[in-house]
Amino acid sequence: MIEVQNLTKTYPSQTAVADVTFSVKEGEIVGFLGPNGAGKTTTMRVLTGFLPPTSGTARIAGHDVLTHSKEARAALGYLPESAALYPEMRVTEYLAYRARLEGVTGPAVKSRVAEAVDRCLLGEVAHRKIDNLSKGYRQRTALAGALVHQPPVLILDEPTVGLDPTQIIKIREMIRSLGKERAVLLSTHILPEVDAVCDRVLIIDRGRIVAEGTPQELRSKLAGTPVIRAVFKGDVAVREALAGLSGVVRVEEERAAGETRARLECLPDADPSEDVFHLAVARGFVLRQLSREALSLEDVFVRLTRHDEAAPAPAAESAPTSEAAS
Amino acid sequence: MRRFLAIVGREWRAYFLSPLAYVILAAFLVCSGWVFWILLASLSGPNARAGQALLYLFTNTFVWIYLLFTVPMIAMRLFPEERKSGTIEVLLTSPVSEATVVLGKFTGAFGFFLTMWAPSLIYVIFLRAHTPIDLGPVASAYLGIALIGALFLSIGTFASVLTKNQIVAAILSFAMLIPIFSAGLLDVLLSDPSKTDLVNYFNMWEHMEDFARGVVDSRRLVYYGSLTAFFLFLATVVLNSKKETA
Helix, strand or coil, X not given: CEXXXXXXXXXXCCEEEEEEEEEECCCEEEEEECCCXXXXXXHHHHHCCCCCCXXXXXXXXXXXXXCCHHHHHHCEEEECCCCCCCXXXXXXXXXXXXXXXXXXXXXXXXXXXXHHHHHCCCHHHCCCEHHHCCHHHHHHHHHHHHHCCCCCEEEEECCCCCCCHHHHHHHHHHHHHHCCCCEEEEEEXXXXXXXXXXXXXXXXXXXXXXXXXXHHHHHHHHCCCCEEEEEEECCCCCHHHHHCCCCEEEEEEEEECCEEEEEEEECCCCCCHHHXXXXXXXXXXXXXXXXXXXXXXXXXXXXXXXXXXCCCCCCCCHHHHHHHHC | CHHXXXXXXXXXXXXXXXXXXXXXXXXXXXXXXXXXXXXXXXXCCCCCCCCCHHHHHHHCHHHHHHHHHHHHHHHCCCXXXXXXXXXXXXXXXXXXXXXXXXXXXXHHHHHHHHHHHHHHHHHHHHHHHHCCCCHHXXXXXXXXXXXXXXXXXXXXXXXXXXXXXXXXXXXXXXXXXXXXXXXXXXXXXXXXXXXXXXXXXXXXXXXXXXXXXXXXXXXXXXXXXXXHHHHHHHHHHHHHHHHHHC
């Protein structure tokens, strides 16, 4: 539903997006992850027809955003950064306006507004002024505005920014249910969000896609040694016993606050956590905690977007030069 | 067309949902009521000529003051408000052309301008009760107000696309209105009669007097129509180019 081919957007002073290619299928939620200023918003603005690309193409539901801009724009719902709304309007008024603006006509306006209100759980505040709503409700109103005309493609720029944890969970649930029948591209710099919501992740940095895959794939691709952590009650000598388990490479032990904490570094693909449990049972140790330390997406992200001084800047202009040099 | 009407409707209603509209409306009514009272007082004096009431009502200096002051204030919020709140992005990514956006917003503001003038019909009704008034010139006088208002508003719309700041937009449109308005008054400086003709073509004061006398000259319609279209066109061009920096 969203197809992006070699998309580049340059400003006089900088390259915001450099040669980006990706696609989003129907029924898929793709997370666009990157630090601030990486080019997420610029890419989304090109996709929504707000900015023209410098080169490359982008299609929404088969319509080129440059040559068939109107058709492309009609097929998408866009939630811009910072939930832009008209504060003086009432929620239903605003949604009806958005529906009309998107070309919904006649009695359909009312039913679409009712559906959007239902879907985004806005029933309680439907007739209140947007100005008087809490931030969570405003964000939901903006989301409802993006989907009131039931577009096949949704582009959401930081949909959960500035919300409290309960609100974030609600919005995420909403997005997940929306993604079942649509193509959704959402941007975020919050990592757990991608884990919680997205089927696939694109990590963008300095205008380039530096990694792509499911959250699990990215983790395993970049993961080092798997690590297991075990916490036992009391002061127990477990080090040798643990080190004897198959798959365990190294054990670190630490005693504090009436606990013994062990950190087991394992061979790749090994998971001796069950053995740790059986060992504890057999020896009569009280096992308080047993966890597998997955490389968090955060670690993946930091590894990919860390800018070492020595690393050459991956700016578009420098690419040909470095090729020539090598 | 429906999308255009959606923009017009929202824009027009937005005025009445903000205190600004009521302040402008109230100030306008207070001032025009005051002027009307002065007018009545002077017309009821012994030296007043009969049948001139309408002419005075529409061609007194204050009419220009209302126009020059209220129009920048009506137009100043059109685009800066949308750009500040970010709703401009929503508007320009919906399947609507930039020209439709500019035209829709302008029409909404123009609707508010006409709403502002509507209560002044009461004065005509009052006058009619005491002095003979021909309704033809009343209609053409209002047409004149509408045409001049449309031109001024198109300039205000253009000014509001140029900046994110409402105050700056208001000052810019005021600064553009004054020269355009006063260009037609330059004839006092000229002695060459051939140039006077040219200057008279721009003389809004004179245009308004014609309208208030009931003279609807097609040259005036073309003049105001084409200038209004020109400024709205400029606004569309600027809106298009401003997206990069939004």
